Structure formats: structure tokens, C-alpha cells
Amino acid sequence: MSQHTIQTEIEVHFTFPGLAEGEHETAHPTVEITYDYSRGSPAFTPRGEFGPIDPPEPPGLAFRAAKYIDRDGLDEDPAQLQDWAEQWLLGDGYDYACDCAELDLRAMRHAHLEDRRDRDQ
Numbered sequence: 374m375s376q377h378t379i380q381t382e383i384e385v386h387f388t389f390p391g392l393a394e395g396e397h398e399t400a401h402p403t404v405e406i407t408y409d410y411s412r413g414s415p416a417f418t419p420r421g422e423f424g425p426i427d428p429p430e431p432p433g434l435a436f437r438a439a440k441y442i443d444r445d446g447l448d449e450d451p452a453q454l455q456d457w458a459e460q461w462l463l464g465d466g467y468d469y470a471c472d473c474a475e476l477d478l479r480a481m482r483h484a485h486l487e488d489r490r491d492r493d494q
Contacts, residue, residue: 410474
């Protein structure tokens with residue numbers, strides 16, 4: 374499991390006194406989200422078997438924290454922000470967060486290999 378941070382704009386819906394029932398307002402705050410990422414695993418099919426014994430497991434995300442970069446007019450409400458950010462991360466932002474984590478991991482591996490190469494010379 375590895376920890377990652379991304380900055381993104383999320384769409385949030387909220388209500389306030391004076392709005393008719395069922396109505397809501399929409400804002401697009403920019404937030405920084407910190408999360409844990411674990412790689413998934415492919416299905417395992419032993420040699421000679423027709424189907425997989427172990428099904429594939431998708432990558433896992435675990436929300437850690439969020440903070441506002443730009444509130445887009447929203448009041449400071451840390452608890453609400455945490456809920457919105459977690460919903461986005463595990464919903465609409467799932468693929469984006471997985472892709473960012475994989476890019477981070479590749480960059481870290483590349484930097485590590487460069488460091489080893491420089492030390493070996």
C-alpha cells in the first residue's frame with residue numbers, strides 16, 4: 374500500500390434554508406485529497422485449468438484526508454468536505470486516482486533506478 378496526494382476539482386451539491394424542497398446548488402471546489410492505494414491482482418488460473426481459481430481483484434483506494442485549495446464560495450466545513458472528497462474518490466474519481474497512483478509509483482521506481490545507477494558508476 375502506498376500513500377498519494379492529488380489536486381482536483383470536484384462537483385458538489387448542497388442545500389441551504391430558503392431553497393424549495395428537492396432543489397440544490399452546485400459548486401466546483403478545488404481540493405487536495407490524500408489517499409492510500411493498493412494494486413489489484415489479476416485472476417489466477419493454474420496450468421491445465423479451464424477457469425480461474427482466484428478471481429481478479431481491482432485496485433483499492435482508502436480515503437485519508439482532504440483540504441480546500443479553492444472553496445468556490447463554499448463555507449469552511451471540514452466534515453462536509455471530507456464526505457464530499459471521499460464520495461468523489463470512491464466514485465467518479467476512482468479511475469483518475471488509480472492512474473495518478475500508478476504514475477507516482479512508476480516515477481518513484483524510475484528515480485530509484487537512476488539513484489542506483491549513479492551510485493554504481
